[in-house]
Amino acid sequence: MTPAHRQALTNTISALVLNPLTAIAGTLCCAVFLYMLERSIDHMPFVMLSVLGIATVLFLLTRRIYFSIYAAFTATVIISIASVLKYRTKGFDLHIYDFIFTGTDPKAFAFLMSGFATYIVPIAALMLCAFIALSVVFIWDRKRRMNVLRRSGLVAITFALIPISYPLRADEPRFFHYLGGFNASAFFVSLLDVRDAAIGEGIADRLSNMPPVAPFSADGPCETTGPKPDLFVVLSESQTDLSQFGQYGLDQQFSKRFKSADGKRRTLHVETFGGGTWISNFSLMTGLSSLDFGWRAPYLTTSMEGRIHQSLATELARCGYKTAVLMPMDHGFVNEGPFLESIGFDEVLDYNRIGASEYAHRDRFYFEAARAFIEEHRKTDGRPLFLQVQTMFAHSPYTDQLAESEPDSFSESGIFELDEYVRRVTKSQKDFEWYLGQARADSEEYPSIVLEFGDHQSFATLGVFKHLYPDFAINKLESSAYQTYFTVHGMGMDLDMRPFEFASLDIGYLGVSLLEAAGMAKSPMFADLAALRDRCEGRLYFCADRAAVDLHLQKRIASGYLTVE
Numbered sequence: 001m002t003p004a005h006r007q008a009l010t011n012t013i014s015a016l017v018l019n020p021l022t023a024i025a026g027t028l029c030c031a032v033f034l035y036m037l038e039r040s041i042d043h044m045p046f047v048m049l050s051v052l053g054i055a056t057v058l059f060l061l062t063r064r065i066y067f068s069i070y071a072a073f074t075a076t077v078i079i080s081i082a083s084v085l086k087y088r089t090k091g092f093d094l095h096i097y098d099f100i101f102t103g104t105d106p107k108a109f110a111f112l113m114s115g116f117a118t119y120i121v122p123i124a125a126l127m128l129c130a131f132i133a134l135s136v137v138f139i140w141d142r143k144r145r146m147n148v149l150r151r152s153g154l155v156a157i158t159f160a161l162i163p164i165s166y167p168l169r170a171d172e173p174r175f176f177h178y179l180g181g182f183n184a185s186a187f188f189v190s191l192l193d194v195r196d197a198a199i200g201e202g203i204a205d206r207l208s209n210m211p212p213v214a215p216f217s218a219d220g221p222c223e224t225t226g227p228k229p230d231l232f233v234v235l236s237e238s239q240t241d242l243s244q245f246g247q248y249g250l251d252q253q254f255s256k257r258f259k260s261a262d263g264k265r266r267t268l269h270v271e272t273f274g275g276g277t278w279i280s281n282f283s284l285m286t287g288l289s290s291l292d293f294g295w296r297a298p299y300l301t302t303s304m305e306g307r308i309h310q311s312l313a314t315e316l317a318r319c320g321y322k323t324a325v326l327m328p329m330d331h332g333f334v335n336e337g338p339f340l341e342s343i344g345f346d347e348v349l350d351y352n353r354i355g356a357s358e359y360a361h362r363d364r365f366y367f368e369a370a371r372a373f374i375e376e377h378r379k380t381d382g383r384p385l386f387l388q389v390q391t392m393f394a395h396s397p398y399t400d401q402l403a404e405s406e407p408d409s410f411s412e413s414g415i416f417e418l419d420e421y422v423r424r425v426t427k428s429q430k431d432f433e434w435y436l437g438q439a440r441a442d443s444e445e446y447p448s449i450v451l452e453f454g455d456h457q458s459f460a461t462l463g464v465f466k467h468l469y470p471d472f473a474i475n476k477l478e479s480s481a482y483q484t485y486f487t488v489h490g491m492g493m494d495l496d497m498r499p500f501e502f503a504s505l506d507i508g509y510l511g512v513s514l515l516e517a518a519g520m521a522k523s524p525m526f527a528d529l530a531a532l533r534d535r536c537e538g539r540l541y542f543c544a545d546r547a548a549v550d551l552h553l554q555k556r557i558a559s560g561y562l563t564v565e
Contacts, residue, residue, distance in 0.1 A: 014140040018066050030073040037080045038184035045165040049158060050188040051076050056158045060151040064141040067134065074130045076184070078123065083183035085119045089396055089459060091273035091474050091481075093178045093186030096194055097299050107330040114359050115397060175295045179273075180475040193295045203292055203564045207554055215559035216524040222319035225519035229493055230374075230448040231321070232439060233284075233388040233514075234432060237277065237395050239425055239454040241265060241485040245464050248413045250422065257429050261489040262497060267504040268486045271297065271541070272456045273474050277390070278336050280455040283508040285312050285343060287529050288562075289541035291477065292553065301339040310525050310561035312511040313344035313386075319520055322346050322383045326370050328359060328392040349373060360402060363391040363431035371438055378446070389435075394424045398460055403427045421460035436489060443492030450491065451514055453507070454484030478542055486510065488517065499530070502538030509533040509540060525561060528552055 001009075016022055034047055055072035059065055083094035102108045112120060167185055168177055174193065178186050243254040243265070259265055271290050272279040278301050279290050286308050290297040293304075313323045324347040331337030331350040340348050351359075354369040370389045377385055393402070398416070403423035405412070412419045432452060439448050457465065466472045469480035488500060499513035512529045515522055522530060532552050536543035543549050556562040 017070075017137060018140060023066060023069055026070065026073065030077060033077065034080060034184040037084055038182055040167070040182060043167040043182060043185045046162065046167045046188070047076075047184045049162045049165050050185070053155075053158045053162055056151075056155040059144075060148070060155050062138070063143040063146065063151070064138060065144055067138045067141045070137055071134050074134060078127060078130065079187050080184045081126070082123055083186055085123070087181050087183060088274075089116065089119070090275035091179065091459070092276065092298060093181065093183055093190075095178060095190040095295070095298070096187065097190070097295075100194075101299050101302050102334070105332065105334065107333040111329065111333060111359060115395070118397070118399060173294055175291070175297060176475055176477070178295065179477070190295070196295075203294075203553070207550060207557070207564075210550065210554060213551065213554045213558050216528065216555055216561075219318060219523040220521070222523075223521040224319070226493070227447060228319065228321070228384040228520075229491075229518055230384055230439075230446055231316070231386045231514065231518065232370075232435075232448055232450045233386075234435065234450065234452040235277065235281065235388060235390040236428060236432065236452055236454050237391045237393070238421075238456065238458040239394055239428065239484070240457045240461060240465075241454070242422065242425060242461075245461075245468060247464050247467065250464075253422075253426070254429075258485050258487060260487045260497070260500075261495075266486050266488075266500060268453055268484045268510070269504045269506045269539070270454075270456050270482050270484055271477065271507070273481050274456065274459045275396070277455045278334050278339075280453075280507055281336070281388075281390070282339075283506075283540075284453075284510050285340070287312070287508050287511055287526070288553075289506070289508050289549075291541040292549075302335040305335060305339045306342045307563040308343050308561070309563075310523070310556070310559070311343040312515075313340075313346075315511075315515065315523055315526055316386045317344055317346075318523065320383055321386045322377065322381055323386045324349060324373065325388045325390070326354060326366060326373065327351070327390045328356060328361070328366060329390075360392060360395065363393045363428045364434060366391055367431055367435040367438075370435070391428060391431075393428050393431075394421065394458070396458060396460070398424075415463070417460045418463070421458055439489075439491045447490075447492035449493070449495065449514065449518055450489040451486065451510070452489075453486035453510065457481065457484060488514075490517075499533075502533075505533075505538045506540040506542075509538060525556065525559065528555065 031044070031048060035041065035044055038044065038047060051072045054075060055068045058068035058071055062068060079094060086092065086094050086098070168174060168189070174189055177189055241258040242250045243258055245251060270280050271283065276298055279297055282288070282300050283290055290300055293300055296303050316323050323345045325340050325345055326349040327336065329336070329351055331348060337348045337350055349369070354366070356365070366389055370387060374385065374387065398420040401420055403420065403426070405423055406426050436450055439450050442448070465480065471479045472481050473479045474481050483504070486505070488495065488497065495517050496519065497517065499516040505513065509529070512522065512526050512533065515526060516530060529552065532543070532548055535545060535548055540549065553562070557564060
């Protein structure tokens with residue numbers, strides 16, 4: 001092609017791109033695409049005004065009208081696609097804090113690249129292509145003569161209209177919007193959370209208008225009804241009770257799994273779906289509902305570091321225990337290591353400490369690392385031990401086959417991700433049986449309690465769960481989407497199982513129930529938490545007597561056990 005032909009082609013393309021009809025057609029196409037991702041016509045005025053807001057700001061800065069329009073739509077489309085991918089894997093829309101917290105966390109980014117490169121690389125490629133294309137449009141588009149006052153007026157008018165189109169009621173918590181899969185609007189809605197964080201709006205504001213309360217009385221001595229058992233907690237990553245599913249023979253394959261030592265199955269209510277292990281762990285270790293912190297729930301390990309001064313770890317330390325957590329991630333991943341240390345844990349055994357070489361080891365690897373730590377502890381430290389082991393093998397994504405089928409496995413569904421998930425859970429449960437066997441073998445000399453729980457459901461089981469439970473809805477936190485399980489096993493000792501006997505137990509009560517099962521005298525705060533559990537029939541955030549929950553939170557604050565803004 002000669003230079004003249006190239007120039008002619010360039011002129012033709014630029015004339016097409018910088019044409020009002022092309023801009024209008026592009027706007028309509030993008031609007032339709034964004035509606036497909038949002039799935040709510042009522043939200044579209046807010047979405048389109050948000051796009052217009054970006055465009056007017058760009059026009060104010062560049063004076064290039066076509067570049068501003070195309071760049072605004074391109075940015076919104078890429079953000080919305082990223083939100084779709086996040087929602088599919090985590091059950092939570094893209095949020096501005098994903099950039100503030102996760103985006104600036106190299107450990108979290110490394111994990112995402114390791115496990116979710118099939119999502120991240122295409123988005124990165126799309127962003128690169130968009131940058132190149134928009135750079136060309138920027139060069140082609142001539143500056144307009146509209147003065148800065150008029151351009152500023154366009155910005156002011158647009159931003160005055162955006163609040164009028166806000167898609168939520170004034171009293172409606174934004175947290176539930178992020179659970180709804182509203183992928184075109186969620187990111188823009190989340191910008192209000194930055195405002196609230198800046199002015200300190202949150203749980204403290206809700207409780208500040210209530211009458212002052214007296215703090216908890218001082219802690220007394222920790223007494224037990226017998227020898228203090230070692231306490232071993234296992235976080236079974238992404239697992240739920242597969243024995244409840246009649247499809248594909250799952251009920252038969254897992255008929256002997258997910259049961260406590262007394263043969264019963266027990267339901268655990270968690271507050272995250274598809275991901276966010278640290279959200280479940282936060283509630284377990286603190287006895288707090290993450291939902292009381294609203295939109296902050298996914299980011300509490302960062303925002304609440306150094307703000308919680310009474311926890312399961314401090315309660316166990318009061319009773320003479322050494323406390324430790326073994327985690328498959330790096331110490332700084334989503335700030336969980338520093339957070340756990342800030343609430344009183346003596347040791348955090350992270351990815352490097354246990355000698356991990358990948359993020360998807362078989363769970364046997366983590367259990368063997370735990371056994372090595374337990375044996376060393378017993379040689380060098382006379383205290384009873386609390387140790388949590390976080391597993392990883394059943395974690396998403398399920399696009400690669402990491403587990404082989406067992407000889408007695410189910411009839412596969414033909415849905416690759418579901419089949420791979422079930423294979424991984426099968427392996428994980430067998431590895432857990434090995435860990436149980438080790439505790440059982442030690443039980444004569446070292447009695448213990450092993451508590452295992454599923455931290456959240458996996459997206460891989462979404463189809464079968466919807467078939468089994470008509471109430472299943474990710475945007476409804478009381479639905480079966482937030483139902484997992486827990487099991488309790490006494491080794492060399494008799495357990496009081498009454499603290500676990502609820503139709504469904506919220507994860508915030510799991511720690512205090514473990515203390516009661518072990519026969520430990522509780523501090524006044526944990527005694528109040530146990531009384532709240534009984535009063536609320538195992539529910540925490542959704543307790544019918546919400547005033548009782550708020551009173552408990554107020555007393556924590558008054559006692560200096562909880563610092564909120």
